[in-house]
Amino acid sequence: MDFFDVDAILIKNATMPFIDENFFYFTHLNGVWEESIVLVTDNKVEIIAPLLEKREGIHVFNNKKERDNILIKLTKNMNKIGVNEKGLIYKDYVHLKKIFGRKMVDVSKQLEMMRAIKTRWEIKQLKKAAEIANKIVNKIEYKGKNELEVAGEIDCMIRKSNAMPSFDTIVAFGKNSSYPHHLPTNKKFSYPVLIDMGAKYNGYCSDITRTFIEKSHKEYEIIEEALYIAIDSIKDGVKARNVYKKVDDFLKKNGIKMIHALGHSIGIKVHDGLAINKKANFEFKENMTFAIEPAGYFKNFGIRIEEDVVVKKNKAEVISK
């Protein structure tokens, strides 16, 4: 645990929805794992879980006292234990602090940075997740339907691809496309058709947006150009806020104001920790993965186009087309 400067990292889930995605990151165990703990050292991943989850190689407990005793035993010779202050509910933090006192330190920032750079296996899952989403968005029929029907059908197609929706699918017709977080209604089909969707495959999330328009369209072309300005600028070693600025300048010149980030890292979570906004101080690194989503929102319509990319040494590779 040199990178973290601790002897172990301790991740604790509360009950749903307060489940720390780092539990899955370290264990690759599917399921909910409420009230479970993973303790990660350089050479071991120890799982401590309620009796209900009993299986080989897992420490199980009947009650909190038993759980704490297992934890104390496993950390006996440790001096520094890292926790995720962004993933622990207050009650659990206080309880762990009582056990570990000054041995307990925050490693939330380091966890984010570590997770930002994906392994080859992770990139494979992300590519598959992006492929599933892209196939579906190209196939979905929206004419003559309402937003809720289309969203429901997309979710079905995702489930039939052996994946899960990575978030609540957005389908926005006509004027509804002008709200970035629009939720599907029974509004009937009209252009533009904005679909923002993603598939979670083997625990990894894609996130893509398509805006379908009736005929060629000035604003659409501007947003599409913005997308490729972003993609062409992203590569290993470039500062994220510089890419943001470049795109923002281009859009401003064309009379469009960005009202959300240009993009975000993707991974186990659909918003996986890093945002590409004007303050983004991080550098793109090889094998980071992002969703890039320039957008313009106007009085009667909105345009958003979003693609998923893997950062390479000299370019960003689009994986969602």
Added chain:
Amino acid sequence: MDFFDVDAILIKNATMPFIDENFFYFTHLNGVWEESIVLVTDNKVEIIAPLLEKREGIHVFNNKKERDNILIKLTKNMNKIGVNEKGLIYKDYVHLKKIFGRKMVDVSKQLEMMRAIKTRWEIKQLKKAAEIANKIVNKIEYKGKNELEVAGEIDCMIRKSNAMPSFDTIVAFGKNSSYPHHLPTNKKFSYPVLIDMGAKYNGYCSDITRTFIEKSHKEYEIIEEALYIAIDSIKDGVKARNVYKKVDDFLKKNGIKMIHALGHSIGIKVHDGLAINKKANFEFKENMTFAIEPAGYFKNFGIRIEEDVVVKKNKAEVISK
């Protein structure tokens, strides 16, 4: 806010998945509402949200400083502000504590108790959610399919009923039914068929389990009897642990050991706060809602039967049949 002995209740969401369901409870706003706050007083519900969520009647902010200033202004004359220590991540708790100091008190227990008793409107949504789930589980065809296929089809049927799955649908064939938290695999159909599923309708969750068996079956009959012992014992004023004990005694007499709670409250969350286990110290009250799920897990199979009920003065009304 007499019940809470505070001037206001403050609920703050972090980013996904750390979203406090009490935000939805007080606002009835769908969507994710990351980083948003609701401040509830006796006569007002104030919502403070990022600029992206701009709409009428909502305070919006550009950055944390602006958000804090709105919060300070709205709470100027208040002496006691209740927060949910089970719904705040540690980082946010620390930040709010800096603003409010000793004015800030925990109301997590009171929130749980308030939410346990449902309004007429809430019960209506829960009945609809249970009706959707029951219809689907009665209709689903599982013969000749594998677990993943059946789970996917159930989720599609839920989406087509204008609802969402309230949790990851469990389909377990044969020996897999002996694991309470089994996740669907590509195992082909065999008896028993255990399906545990729920629909979330208008934000409210049902949760039902059916175990389909080939022919009459001693263990099935015992579990079914246990279910009706529970349902017949639940009514206003009865202690939850006494119902647990009654069922547990009956099962023990028949050689079956309960390895999880007999049931749990249902509401905005599928596990909504109360568990019916041997320590459950609360009394059932009129208009509480529960999923009751006695079960037996054996070497080669498991049986679980789960129904949703509303507690009435003199009985529990089953709403999932």
